[in-house]
Amino acid sequence: MAQPQPVKAASGEEPKRPNPKEQVTVWPHLLLIEFVGALIYTIGLSILAILIKAPLLDLANPTHTPNPAKAPWYFLNLQELLLHMHPSLAGVIVPGLVLVLIAAIPYIDTDPSDTGVWFSGEKGLRIFKFSFVYTALIVVGLVLFDAFFAVNVGGVDYIGTRGVVAAILQLFMSPEAIHAQAQLVEWIAGVVIPLIVMAAVPGVLAAIVRKRYQANTRETIIALFTVFVASYVVLTIIGTGFRGESLHLVWPWQLEPPH
Structure with missing residues (x-):
């Protein structure tokens, strides 16, 4: 009796099957590493708790708000965004859109090759490094621009965007008319310009990595995901160590506790 033959792919080639000898089990290979990592993290956190005293604040007083009133560190990136764009955009739309795009990655990148390989190989690592530096420099530049760029119109300083x-409006309108259109200025500066920037930065990066590194779909996604990671890290650092009284930019050594 003839032996059953494996089903061939549409291309006529036999489908590739994973080699059991090249696979590892969850226990002990993965869980043991995770346990050691959790143990090291717990010990390090305990040492920091012993060596660094956390300041105890007064009871909450509704008549006295601390300056600055900062969110927990993991939300300082969103608080930083609130300084540069409309609250609805920074607090709801942008985080929600990012979560949706991250959830969509497995449906966009369906290639099973290199599963479990960090950065999908050496080229992916190079793309990650380039994308991180690219994003970090742009984010820092945008924050500095929004803090120090100023235009005086009719005795009123308009900062940043x-x-x-x-x-631009000064080319077509009088200072008095610009002051009267304060809501228009806020809408363009807080919604239109941020949307353009947030679309242009990853769009340009995707074009660069595709041309410079001949990136495929997965490597392009690595670059775009790095935009999120780098933005999160940089904005968190700025919000934690460089925002002082009234959330003005200061040097870390100028901060007064607690921060």
Whole structure:
């Protein structure tokens, strides 16, 4: 009797099957590493708790708000975004859109090859490094621009993106008319410009990595995901160590506890 033959793929080639000799089991290979990592993290956290005293604040007083009133460190990136764009955009739309895009990655990248390989190989690692530096420099530049760029219109200083909008409107409108259109300035500076920037930064990066590294779909996704990671890290660092009284930019050694 003829032996059953394996089903061939549409291309006529036999489908590749994973080699059991090249696979490892969850226990002990994965769980043991995770346990050791959790143990090291717990010991390190305990040492920090012993050596660094956390300041105890007064009871909450509704008549006295601390300056600055900072969110927990893991939300400081969102609090930083609130300084640069409309609250609904920074607090709801952008985080929600990012979560949706992250959840969509497995449906976009369906290639099973290199599963479990960090950065999907050496080229992916190079793309990650380039994308991280690219994003970090742009984010820092945008924060500095929004803090120090100013345009004076009729004796009123418009800072950051508001200054860009005011400078453009000044070509067509009088200072008094610009002041009267404060809501328009806020909408363009807090919604339109941030949306353009948030679309342009990853869009340009995707074009660069595709041309420079001949990146495929997975490697392009690595670059775009790195935009999120780098933005999260940089904004958290700025919000934690560089935002002082009234959330102005200061040097870390100028911060007054607790921060």
